[in-house]
Amino acid sequence: MDWILFVLIGFATSFVGTLAGGGGLISMPVLLTLGVPIHQAISSAKFSNTISSFSSFFVLFRQQNIRGKQLLLIIPISLGGGATGGAIASLLSERTMTIIAVMLLLFALCLQLFKKKPKSAATAPALPKIFYPILYGISVYDGMFGPGQATMLMYAYLRAGMDYLSAMALTRFQTFISCFGAMASYLYSGLMNWHIAPFLAMGSLIGAQVSVRVAQKLKQNQLRLILHTITFLLIVQLLFGLVSGRH
Numbered sequence: 001m002d003w004i005l006f007v008l009i010g011f012a013t014s015f016v017g018t019l020a021g022g023g024g025l026i027s028m029p030v031l032l033t034l035g036v037p038i039h040q041a042i043s044s045a046k047f048s049n050t051i052s053s054f055s056s057f058f059v060l061f062r063q064q065n066i067r068g069k070q071l072l073l074i075i076p077i078s079l080g081g082g083a084t085g086g087a088i089a090s091l092l093s094e095r096t097m098t099i100i101a102v103m104l105l106l107f108a109l110c111l112q113l114f115k116k117k118p119k120s121a122a123t124a125p126a127l128p129k130i131f132y133p134i135l136y137g138i139s140v141y142d143g144m145f146g147p148g149q150a151t152m153l154m155y156a157y158l159r160a161g162m163d164y165l166s167a168m169a170l171t172r173f174q175t176f177i178s179c180f181g182a183m184a185s186y187l188y189s190g191l192m193n194w195h196i197a198p199f200l201a202m203g204s205l206i207g208a209q210v211s212v213r214v215a216q217k218l219k220q221n222q223l224r225l226i227l228h229t230i231t232f233l234l235i236v237q238l239l240f241g242l243v244s245g246r247h
Contacts, residue, residue: 003199005034010203011210013045014052018172018211019223020230021151023049025237027200036196043186044197046086046179052204053176056212060169063216070127071173074135078174081136082181085143095242100141102238105148105231127160135174142175143182148234150175154227164223168215172208 009030017023024045031041060066134156142149150171157167186192215223 006196006199007203007206010048010052010200010205011207012203013200014048014056014204014207015211016230017049017150018052018056018168018208019215020227021154021171022148022230022234023150025148025234031196036193039186039189039191040193040196043183043191044193044200046183046186047192047197048200048204050176050179050183051201052208053172053179055205056208057169057172057176059209059212060165060172063165066166066169070170073127073132074170074174075177077132077136078139078177079181081139082143082178083185084181085140085178086182086185088140088144098238098242102235102242104141104152105235105238127157131156131160139174139178139181142178143185148231148238149178151227151231151234155231158224164220164227165215168212 009027013023013027015023016026027045028041031044032038036044135153138149138152138156141152153171153174154167157170158164162170183192218226
């Protein structure tokens with residue numbers, strides 16, 4: 001009956017992760033507590049996230065005015081970043097990546113809290129060129145470990161003036177691409193655990209669909225409040241891990 005537990009883990013991770021990011025900080029501690037080796041836990045999470053992120057993006061893409069050119073530009077950035085991150089995952093310690101995550105999340109939260117409310121637009125605005133190196137860096141971080149990756153992407157797209165659902169759609173698309181790149185690296189290395197990954201993916205697929213439908217029923221200010229709350233909890237959990245010596 002272990003498969004039921006992995007389905008539930010996948011559901012919770014994807015529901016929170018799709019809505020505001022940070023789902024990895026649900027799945028990773030639980031999988032490690034269950035005795036799953038770190039690289040197998042990460043690779044299984046990338047596999048499930050690849051499937052769930054594409055499913056949620058597809059639903060949002062059909063309903064949001066996303067520019068096709070933006071998607072084409074994001075593909076090589078995310079794919080290259082995810083593959084790069086997966087390849088160099090063993091070069092940096094978990095503690096170092098956790099410190100980086102805390103700093104980036106604090107910076108993103110401060111930027112968004114003190115940002116003037118953007119005017120609404122009929123279509124998602126074009127991304128300034130300065131954002132593409134930022135998106136690549138987040139994809140590299142995602143491929144290496146990735147706690148808070150989707151949250152960082154949400155803040156980046158919101159900072160560019162997008163509405164919440166458009167930011168969510170592009171975040172899920174970039175997550176799909178970067179996770180696919182990272183997953184390919186882990187598959188090549190033979191680190192995928194096929195006794196876990198399919199059940200995580202099953203739960204993640206359901207969680208993503210439920211999360212998208214919940215998001216569509218909430219107001220923009222409610223969604224932003226959820227994002228800020230999840231970000232604060234992510235920072236607290238990461239800091240606790242650093243202080244307690246878990247990272």
